Amino acid sequence: MLFSDALTLDAPRRTSDGYMAVRAKAARTGVYQYTGREVDPENKHGLRDQAIVNVLRDEATVFDEAAARSFIGKPVTDNHPSVAVNASNWRDHARGTIMGAMRDGEYLAFDILLTDAETIAKVDGGKRELSNGYGASLEYGSFTAKDGTICQARQAQITGGNHVALVQFGRAGSECAIKDGFAVCDALPSNILDSLTKTEKPVKTMLIDGLTVDVSNADTAEATIKTLIAARDAAGAKVAGLETQVATLTTAGQTKDAKIVTLEQQVKDAKPTPAQLREAGKALMQAADKAKALGVAITDTMDEAQIMRATVDKHMGEKAKDWSDESIAASFAVLTNDDKPAAPGVRPLGSPKVATTDAATVATIRAARYA
Incomplete structure (x- = not known):
């Protein structure tokens, strides 16, 4: 099962070679909330039709040494690739490298080095949000978090880090980004790449032109709706142009x-x-x-x-x-x-x-x- 984590980065640093080095808080313990279709798509555990399913991540999973080290040496990509990165396609996707992993308080942190000039320029231009992809397995049952929250599933083991992706808009919001000021952001795993949900409170969504929009985060919702409106206007203009061409073709x-x-x-x-x-x-x-x-x-x-x-x-x-x-x-x-x-x-x-x-x-x- 594939998961994604949103990352929090402190101020980036430049090396003498022009590379960009940053440290990212990548994961935390606690309760995460998903739709039933994300955690039980085949309804094997009777959860598929539930709007919200609580998933527990405890310290044993988040700070497992083998899981943390599995990210070291893995690539940083520009957007999530459609397939897992491996030796046969690394040259096509890698834009940097994860150099180290360590515990930072209640967080798991990564040291990241961006080595591609074009990708660094995109960061300077404002493309700063991040999401990391990895494999993990779930256990189903009844689990109790430290705060007393009852969870229907538990993330039992991180089976291997694959990559960290630079993205335009992460579901965790604009705080999960490369930025000059430090900001706290919770990491949100999911069973598909770049399909993340908001933690700490139920996700509120709207279906707009067939696209599910997370309206619980005002910045993400506003950006998505603006994109939809722009796409609608552009499509209308293209249709009008095609109709004009039809008339011209007939003549x-x-x-x-x-x-x-x-x-x-x-x-x-x-x-x-x-x-x-x-x-x-x-x-x-x-x-x-x-x-x-x-x-x-x-x-x-x-x-x-x-x-x-x-x-x-x-x-x-x-x-x-x-x-x-x-x-x-x-x-x-x-x-x-x-x-x-x-x-x-x-x-x-x-x-x-x-x-x-x-x-x-x-x-x-x-x-x-x-x-």
Whole structure:
């Protein structure tokens, strides 16, 4: 089970080489509160449908020497990676190193060294909140904290530190950050990377446009709502722009048809060169790879046009039955634009696709938007 901790850092220091060194209070003992779905997603212990589940972390778990030392030498990352960091992907994700771990009063503290100039610049620019990822196991039952709170689960063992991530907004709030003044912040573990809940009091959330917003922390709630409003306004502007392009495409349709017919005739009249034949073969292989990435079965007898049509038929259905080869090609380009096989875990949203100038592309965009 994967967990995340929010961190508290004192004033950062610069080395003679330009590195940034900080000490982070990373964990504490006590009671943590989660939703039932976080601690018992398969309802094996009858907790999944509970709004709040208390989880106990005692000193034996927080200050276990082997658990603390498991973080030493692990990387600091810029945002949480979608997979655990290991030797095969370390070069892609590491931006610094955890240099040491020690007990600091009731807290477990880390010494962190940031070694990447771009990441250090982001810290200087205001990206200062942190969250650390690790593995842990839970015990279920009835446990009593020192203050008398009854807990339904206990974090039994930290099975290994994996990384500490620099993030834009941590669920623990703006106090969990690299800053010039020291601030106290409680560490909040969770069973998924960067899915944290507020401790010390029940989490209050609102569902806004399908996104759960923690309204118990005013700074986090305000930042999230502003982001949603900005995204809504941007989406509205893009829709208006697409509608304008639809009208333009309708008006310009006959002219474009004439251009297509002319190009077709030029292709028929042209004698392909060896270079053109090589390009055609390359295009066929690229089309096949993109179609396979979208789950389309490809055979050796299919040419590029047949591959494109099979892909568009699979994703557009009846809408594409009367489309011309050119319309099919335009739709295929939209469906496979920069498409690559997704890595396990979270897939980035990427940049919005730019609408092209034919009716098939517009139909593809509309179908994707209302799917």
